[in-house]
Structure formats: structure tokens, C-alpha cells
Amino acid sequence: MDILIYQSHPSEWRVHESDTGSRSYVADIHHGDAIIPAESVGFLVAMQVFEHIRTPHVAMRQIFRILAPGGYFVWSAPLFSETHGSPEDYWRFTRYGAQALAADAGFTILSVYAPGDLRELAGYYLGITGPYWKREDIIADSMSSWNLQVYML
Secondary structure: OOEEEEOOOHHHOEEEEOOOOOEEEEEOHHHHHHOOOOOOEEEEEEEOOHHHOOOHHHHHHHHHHHEEEEEEEEEEEEOOOOOOOOOOOOOOOOHHHHHHHHHHHOOOOOOEEOOOOHHHHHHHHOOOOHHHOOHHHHHOOOOOOOOOEEEEO
16 A cells, blocks of 8 residues: 655655555655656545645646556545644535546546535534434435535545
8 A cells, every 4th residue: 555645845755665565655745746656556545635735736636647547536525624734724625626626637526425414514513513413414415505524536
């Protein structure tokens, strides 16, 4: 399994290959072409990362470049969430924004899942979190305009 670890300083970028053949890339995805070969990864996951990427269109194009033909990319980001650091917090994505971001980079979108509704959103802001709701209510994709998260394949 290959891993990308964020590092903004080019002098710190490197690739480490383990005895098993897996690689750890230390780089900035905005400049992934500096060390990550094109079409070299078959499966990529970016869960709750893109809200922290300063230029998400550039990063999405880099991910499309490194994904091997026939590969899969699983993506998620919050729509409603508190502002949080580590290192920065720039964006929120609607289901339509997420789809546009991926399509503009060249991806074919297989599925978008955006659970939540106004009731869950209001509860979230009042501190009423997951344990208070039925599982079916939390994971239902109601096609609401009040989604808490957006997931995309």
C-alpha cells in the first residue's frame, strides 16, 4: 500500500520504498508530478482531506494523473462542519461542487452519497450527535440540500 504524507517544503520531499514494495511519498499533492509517477496507483482514498487543500482543482488533476487506468478514487469532505485546522481549513463541498471538481479533472463519477437532512444538521449544531439518531436516519441519502458530508467514488 502506498501512502502520501503532506509536506509543503520541496527540500523535504522524498520517496521511501519498503521491503514489501509499498512506497511512502512525502510531498505536496499540488506538485505530485515531482515525485509520483503518472498512472502508478490503482486505488486512492482521500477521506476528509480536500477541505484542507488550498487549490483543490490542482490537487484533483494531480490525483487523476497518478491514478492508473481502471483505478478507483474514493473521496469525502464535509459540507457542514466546524472550522478546524491541521494544517488549514479552506473549503466545504456540496454534492454538486464535488462532482464538478472530479469531472473537471477528468474523472467518471460512479456514485455520490450525501447523507443528512435539516433535522440532523440542526442537531449537529446543537450538539446532538450520532448516538441520538437512528442509524437509518444518519446514513439515509435523502437528496436533501442540508447534507452533513459528501462521499464520492
